[in-house]
Amino acid sequence: MSQAAAGSLPRPMCAGTLALTTLVLGLGSFMNILDLSIANVSVPSISGDLGVGYTQGTWVITSYAVSEAIMLPMTGWLAQRFGQVRMFVMATLLFTLASLLCGLAPSFEMLVGARVLQGMVGASMIPLSQTLLTTIYPPHKRGLALGLWSMTTVLAPVVGPLAGGWLTENLTWHWVFLINLPVGITVAMLANILVKDYETPCRKLPVDYVGLILLAIGVGAMQIVLDKGNELDWFGSPFIVTLTVVSVMTLALFVAWELTDEHPIVDLHLFARRNFLVGAVCLMVGSMAFFGIVVTLPLWLQSFQGYTPLWAGKVVAFGGMLALLMGPIVGANIHRIDARAIATFGFVVSAAVSIWSTRFTPDVDFWSVALTRLLMGIGISCFFLPLVTINLSGLEGRQIASASGLSSFMRNLGSSFGTAVMVSLWSHRATVHQAQLVEGITDYSAPTQLTLDKLAALGLPHTAGLAWINGQIQTQAYLLATNDTMLLSGLMMLSLVLLIWWAKPPFTIRSGR
Numbered sequence: 001m002s003q004a005a006a007g008s009l010p011r012p013m014c015a016g017t018l019a020l021t022t023l024v025l026g027l028g029s030f031m032n033i034l035d036l037s038i039a040n041v042s043v044p045s046i047s048g049d050l051g052v053g054y055t056q057g058t059w060v061i062t063s064y065a066v067s068e069a070i071m072l073p074m075t076g077w078l079a080q081r082f083g084q085v086r087m088f089v090m091a092t093l094l095f096t097l098a099s100l101l102c103g104l105a106p107s108f109e110m111l112v113g114a115r116v117l118q119g120m121v122g123a124s125m126i127p128l129s130q131t132l133l134t135t136i137y138p139p140h141k142r143g144l145a146l147g148l149w150s151m152t153t154v155l156a157p158v159v160g161p162l163a164g165g166w167l168t169e170n171l172t173w174h175w176v177f178l179i180n181l182p183v184g185i186t187v188a189m190l191a192n193i194l195v196k197d198y199e200t201p202c203r204k205l206p207v208d209y210v211g212l213i214l215l216a217i218g219v220g221a222m223q224i225v226l227d228k229g230n231e232l233d234w235f236g237s238p239f240i241v242t243l244t245v246v247s248v249m250t251l252a253l254f255v256a257w258e259l260t261d262e263h264p265i266v267d268l269h270l271f272a273r274r275n276f277l278v279g280a281v282c283l284m285v286g287s288m289a290f291f292g293i294v295v296t297l298p299l300w301l302q303s304f305q306g307y308t309p310l311w312a313g314k315v316v317a318f319g320g321m322l323a324l325l326m327g328p329i330v331g332a333n334i335h336r337i338d339a340r341a342i343a344t345f346g347f348v349v350s351a352a353v354s355i356w357s358t359r360f361t362p363d364v365d366f367w368s369v370a371l372t373r374l375l376m377g378i379g380i381s382c383f384f385l386p387l388v389t390i391n392l393s394g395l396e397g398r399q400i401a402s403a404s405g406l407s408s409f410m411r412n413l414g415s416s417f418g419t420a421v422m423v424s425l426w427s428h429r430a431t432v433h434q435a436q437l438v439e440g441i442t443d444y445s446a447p448t449q450l451t452l453d454k455l456a457a458l459g460l461p462h463t464a465g466l467a468w469i470n471g472q473i474q475t476q477a478y479l480l481a482t483n484d485t486m487l488l489s490g491l492m493m494l495s496l497v498l499l500i501w502w503a504k505p506p507f508t509i510r511s512g513r
Contacts, residue, residue, distance in 0.1 A: 013136060021136055021194045022148055028092055028187040029129040030152040031180055032122050037160030041309040042173040050108040062227040063112045067119030069223045070216050072409040073266040075124040076402025084401055085199040088128040089192045095122030096184030102177035127404030134400060135198050143389060147331015150385040151324055157294055158320040162313030169310060208265040211258050218250035226416040230424045267402045276403060278503040279391025280410045282496050286383055287414030289492040292422030300482045304475050318370045322377030330385050339386040339507045343500045346383030347493045353379060354490030358483040362475055393507040422485050429484045434477035
């Protein structure tokens with residue numbers, strides 16, 4: 001039995017061991033979050049290699065997101081049932097095995113099945129890495145620990161498309177999954193050695209089968225709606241309508257059941273705490289604003305600016321540079337400054353950069369777009385960490401794993417909502433802008449005739465000239481739609497400024513034991 005399990009406190013780690021443990025736990029979280037986005041740019045290659053259409057191929061992404069979303073809220077229950085260290089190590093090893101199965105999958109059906117397994121077994125890695133970090137650091141340095149951890153939530157979605165694009169272009173799509181093997185094995189082995197003394201007691205709790213079934217159906221249906229809604233024309237599709245009804249009804253029953261059950265599988269009473277509620281809502285809305293742009297910006301760059309997946313990934317990757325530098329600085333000083341003030345600064349900077357980005361023009365160059373992403377890193381690093389700190393403040397040690405799992409679920413939910421809303425808005429607004437721009441293009445319009453005459457002088461016939469004009473209109477329409485999504489993202493960030501001040505200090509995080 002570990003010292004923690006026996007009730008005594010383990011000896012504090014020396015500086016070197018603490019740094020290595022932080023790196024190990026951060027790598028585990030980074031690897032897991034990375035797999036949410038690294039396969040996105042590989043879908044065309046996977047579809048072609050396994051003989052399925054692109055639409056069917058996107059289930060590689062959806063299957064992982066759905067299974068992880070279902071399991072994330074269960075982290076607290078699993079940590080109590082098996083112990084937080086044992087659960088983290090076990091989840092990491094199973095995630096690594098599932099990654100191997102993904103990389104070796106001979107058919108599309110087997111790949112999707114392996115991705116479901118990967119999401120299920122690996123979901124608890126992210127919140128448990130956060131929980132263990134709050135456990136191994138002394139109270140006055142827990143802000144620094146969360147600052148280092150929060151970098152993984154910012155960097156992984158940014159690095160994912162870049163790494164996926166490089167691996168797919170230079171090797172094969174299989175390496176998008178196989179790259180997890182050495183990392184996963186190393187993380188599991190070292191974590192088992194380094195944090196074994198911080199194990200928590202196991203409690204043989206009854207299994208809440210009703211809650212588990214309702215959670216799986218409700219969250220699974222909701223995630224599929226969010227992932228497939230835009231592709232299937234949202235509520236114009238009977239499939240989406242049916243899943244929406246199922247999700248709403250099932251989740252309503254789930255909430256009622258969990259609030260009254262003696263041994264709930266998800267502790268929804270956490271939302272009754274003001275700081276947890278404020279932090280969770282801000283985390284969800286902030287993730288919607290941030291991740292929605294992380295998806296739509298590369299789409300625009302690749303579709304209308306001539307970027308390859310790798311170069312689009314490079315633009316987005318700039319967002320992680322300043323976040324990487326500022327995360328530890330913000331974390332080390334968060335106990336000296338009101339977390340609400342830091343979060344407010346992050347919201348304002350993020351909003352300002354998003355609104356500034358609405359000034360993009362069709363001839364915008366690489367460095368101009370990259371600069372906006374670079375500066376966005378300041379805003380992101382200054383709001384993710386304070387939100388996590390506020391979210392976990394005042395909780396008992398036994399509640400940390402449950403709270404971390406629920407907050408990770410809210411972040412993932414925000415990411416899914418943001419992607420679905422922003423991509424749908426981007427497509428819809430492009431159609432509106434194109435219709436408005438086309439109104440001025442007629443055979444009797446002087447500018448139109450002048451343009452067609454110039455094109456004819458260059459050797460383009462009338463039909464080809466009209467096609468060229470249509471292409472220019474489409475490019476302009478999607479640029480205006482991109483600017484619309486940037487504006488919405490900025491307004492969403494600004495809307496959180498008032499809400500964050502409803503949180504109540506002090507914002508201290510207790511031990512994760």
